[in-house]
Amino acid sequence: NAGVTQTPKFRILKIGQSMTLQCTQDMNHNYMYWYRQDPGMGLKLIYYSVGAGITDKGEVPNGYNVSRSTTEDFPLRLELAAPSQTSVYFCASSYSKSQGGVASPLHFGNGTRLTVT
């Protein structure tokens, strides 16, 4: 299993440009998430999805959009990039229910480092 795969690893955007951060998982997880992490800070939830066709906002959704057309893929779209969106973006996935009595942990990709100038 590859786990959670994110592309690209790095990207530089100019203000006002748009891009899509790709995320795919091969663990058949129902839940998927997008987080951003600013330097020295914890992770903030942008959007999440509980299954194909269902998405919902997290703590910091403004400036982003998502879609979930398949169980495996959960792309994050930036329409009009702003310097405030310079960050490292992490995609994660998990099962929806506890597994063997243990609450399902999150599985993370290795992130996309985005700079907007």
Added chain:
Amino acid sequence: LAKTTQPISMDSYEGQEVNITCSHNNIATNDYITWYQQFPSQGPRFIIQGYKTKVTNEVASLFIPADRKSSTLSLPRVSLSDTAVYYCLVGGRNTGGFKTIFGAGTRLFVKA
């Protein structure tokens, strides 16, 4: 959502045991306590999870007192490779990750 409080940073030496304590005073009855580890340029990685008393796996131990208002992650005999940020989270058993909040974590620095 239960808020957690952890020390911002800790230093240790190779071979020592490291204990990182997390406070979660308003933990709910059905909340689990989960710890993640994050190395530079990587996503967080699940370490251990518990509900009460003590849990041990091949990586760490987790101690949770009876009132569950705090928990302590114990890393036995740390090595340089344990230098990382450690996050304590609390969340419901069947709610998925969208109801867990990552704080700033504890930055552990292990010295030779």
